[in-house]
Amino acid sequence: MTLPSLWQVRHPHHPRPGRSPEGTWDTVVVGAGITGATTALLLARAGQRVLLLEAREVGAGSTGRSTAKLSLLQGTRLSQLARRHGPTVVGHYLDLHREGQAWLTRFADEHGVAVQRRPAYTFAATGNGEARARAELWVAQEAGLAVEWVDQPPLPFESRGAVRLADQAQLDPMELLGALIAQGEDHGVTLVEGARVRKVRGDGPIQVETTAGTARAAHVVLATNMPILDRGGFFARAKPSRSYALAFRSPELPDGMYLSADTPTVSLRDTPAGHGEGALLLIGGHGHGTGRSAPTSRHLDQLRRWTHEHYPAAEEVAAWSAQDFQTHHGLPYIGPLLPGSDILVAGGYAKWGITGGAGAAVALAARVLGGHVPWADALQPWSRQELSGTPSAALINAEVGVELVRGWVRPLRRGGQGRLVCSHLGGILTWNDAEQSWDCPLHGSRFDPDGEVLEGPAVCPVRRRLPV
Template sequence: MSAESVWWQHRGHPPTQPADPDPGQAGPDETFDTVVVGAGVTGLTTALALVRAGRSVLVVEARHPGAVTTGRTTGKVSALQGTTLSSLTSQHGSGGRRRLEAYVESSLAALDWVAAFCEETGVPAQRRDAVTYAAAPEEVPTVRDEHEAAASLGLDVAWRGTPDLPVPAHAATVLADQLQLDPVALVLALLDRVRAGGGRLLTGRRVQRLRQRGEVVHVLGEDGLDVRGEHVVLATGTPVVDRRLHFARLTPQRSYLVAYRHPAPPEVMALSAGSPGRSWRGGEVDGSGLLLVGGEGHETGRGRRESTRVDRLRSWTAEHFPDAVELAAWSAQDYVSLDGLPLVGGLGSPTSRVSVATGYRKWGLTSGVAAGLALAGEQTGAPVPWARDLYTRAPRLRDLPAFLGVQAGVAAGEVGSLARGVRRPPSRAATEAGGCAALPVCTHLGGTLRWNDHEQTYDCPLHGSRFSADGEVLEGPATRSLARLPRRGGRHAGETT
C-alpha cells in the first residue's frame, strides 16, 4: 500500500463497489452520450458539466474517486503558480503570447468555477494570498521575472521587497484572493452532483483498450468490462489508451508532501522560486490547525531514494516550524508536456471520438478543472472562449529538441534503473501476497522497475507507471498487473536476501 494523504487518512476510502445499478450490466442497446474514464477532478468536472447540459454520462474508475493525483494534492487553486508564467514566457517567446494569455484566462475561469461550486455545495474553501518568494538572495531575479510575466499577462500581482513570511524570504510576488480547500471534499461533492444529475459511476474496473465502431466507442477492460459511449474522455493522468504516443510527449514527475498539526498555521499559500523548491500552506483538518509542506520533485523512478526526499522536507519543517507535529507523508504524480502547457483535445484517428487531458505541471486542481470545462464545452457545442488558443497542438519544429530530450531522459532512466536494479525487495508480507513475488518489469513497455522505499511501490523510470508491492497497477500508462514469479525451494524466484 502507498503512503496515504491526510485528506483520506481522516475519513477513510469510499467503497469501490458502485451504489448505482452496475453499468457493466447495461443492456446491449444502452449507449451513453459520454463515458468518462477517471474520477479525479478532470473527469468529474467534465461529467458534471455534461450532465448539467442534459447528457447521459458514465464515469469509470479503476479504484475509487480521488484515488490518484486529485486526492493527494495540496488543494490549491491559483493563477500564480510558482515560476510557471516566467518559465512559459521564456519557452514560448513573443509568438506564444496569446497562448499564455489563454492559459491565465483558463486559470482564472477555473478559480471562479471552483469558488462558485464550493459556495453552492458547502465545500469549505478559504481565500488566501498566493506567494512566490525568494528563499535566498540569488533567487530574487527569478521572482522578479515571475512578477513581471504575471503582470504582463494581466494578473494583479504585488511586489514585496521585504515579505512578512515565517521563513527566510528576500522578495516575493503576491496574488491575492486565490483558493485553498480539501481536494477530497471537492471530489466527493462533484461526485454527489454528478449522480444527482443522472450520471452513473462504475468503480473497481480498469479500462484497458478502446474500439471505435462507427459513431460508438466500446470501452473495454477488466472483468469483462464493455460499455459504450458516443464520446470517451480519458481523464487518467497520462492516457491509458494511447495510439498517438502521448506518453512520449510527457515527463512524469513525483513530488512529496508532509502534513502536520500546527497551533498557528500560516495564512498564505507559498512556493519558493529556487531548487529544491518548498511549497507550504496552512489550513485545518478535524478542527485543528494544519500545515502542509511539499517539494523535492523529481522524474518518477529516478534519482535519490524517496525516503531521503521526505526526510529533507521533515528537516526543513523542523527548522522553520518547530511546533509542527507530523500527521502523514505521501507523494503525488503529475505530468509535464513538451511545451509546458496542458495537453487537452482529441486523440485523433482511428478513435476520433476520444479526448484526452493531461500535462498539468503539478497544478491539476486549476488546469484539470479548466480542461474539464473545455472538453464538455466542445461536446455540447458551447466552447469556452480560451480553449482554441490554449489547446492548439500544431506541430512546431522547436518541439523537436524537447521531444528528443524527453526520450534521452527515458533512455537514461532505463540505463540507471538497470544499473541499480530493484533497490531492495519489498517486505516479506508483500512478496508473499498471492504466494509469489511480482516480476519488476513494467507491463507498459518493459521498463525495469525501481523499488520506491517510501511509498512501498514499484516505479517505472520510463513513462511513470507505478505498481503496488503485490504488482497491482496504481497509475501511469500501464493497464495490466505485473507478472508473477513462482516459488522455488521455499523462496520466491528472483528474491534476494
C-alpha cells in the same frame, strides 16, 4: 499500499457495489479525479447519459493527494511559459486557470464546500530565486495580474522578498470531489469504481473495455492524468514526477499560500481546524522524476528537516506523495487524442491541475456538446505550440532511452535477484520505499507490492521477473 493523504484519511471511501459499466452511453468519462468528475457533471447537466469509470476509487489519483491551491500565481510558471511561447499563449494559459478557478469557487459556494481565501506568494530564499521571482512579477504584471513585490513576506524566517497576488483560494480536494460526484449522481451520472479501462477501440460507437465489462459510447474522455492509450504517444511527450507532502500541528501557521522560486521547491499552506484536529501546517515539494531517485524516503526526511528548522514546534500528523506530469512543451493537453478523434484527453498540468483540470473540463464538455472555447485552441494536442516542443520531446525520449539501457544493464551487473518489468513497455521498475510501490522510470506507471497497477499508463499488472 500507498500512504494515504490527509484528505483521504479525512474522507473514507464509501463503496458502491453492484454497478456495471455495460450498456450504451452518450459519453464515457475515464478517471474520477478533478478533470473527470467535473466533465461528467457538466455533460450530465446538459442532458447526456454519462458513465464515469474509475480504476480504483474516487480521488485515488493526484487530485486526492494534491495540496489543492487554486491560484493564478503559480511559482515561476508564467515566466517559464513566456520564455517558451510568448505573451499570447501565457494569456490563454491564464484563461484556462481563471475559468477553472471561477468555476470551482462558484461550485464550492453553491454546494457547501469550504474554501479559504488566501494571498498567494512566490518567495525567494537565494539571489537566483530572487531573479526568478522578479521575472515572474514582470510577466504576471504584463499578463494583467494584480501582483506586487513585497520585500518582507510574513514568514517566520528570512527571505529575499516575494511576489504577492491577493484573493486566491485553497480547499480540501476530497471534500470538493465528494460534492462533484454527489451532484453528478443527482444529475444521472453512473459512477463505476474498481473498473480499469484496458482498451478503447472502434468508432460509432466506441467500445471501452474494462476489467468489469464493456461500455459503448459516441464520445470517450480520458481524464486519467496522462492518457492511458499509446495512440498519440502522449507517454513519450511528458515527464512524470513525484512530490511529497506533510501535515503538522504547529503553533505558527502561514497566513497565505507560498511556493519557493528556488529549487528544490518548497510549498506551504495552512488548513483550518476540522475533523477533530486544530489548524494544520502543510509543507510540500522536493519533487523528482518518478522511479529515478532511491531511497525515496530521503525526500520526506529532507522536508521534515526543513520544517523543523523553520517551524521548530511542528509535530507531524501525516506524510504522503503524489504524481503529476510535465509535458515537453510545458502546456497541458486538452483535446482530441488524434486530430478529428471522438476520444478526448486532458492532462499534463505540471502540478497545477486543480484549476487546470476544472478549466479543461469546461473545454472538453463544450467540445463534446458541439461548442468551442477559444482559449482552448492553443492547448490542444497537435497545436502549433505542441509541435514547437518537438525537440524537447526528443530529449525526453533520449532520457527514457538512457533509463532503459541503465535499467537493463543494472540487474545483469548486480546479478542474483532479478528485476520486475513494467507491463507498459518493459521499463525496469525501481522500489519506492516511501510509498512501498514499484515505480517505472520510463513513463511513470506504478505498481503495488503484488504487481497490481496503482497508476498508468500501464493497464495490466506486472507478471514477469527479468531473469538474471
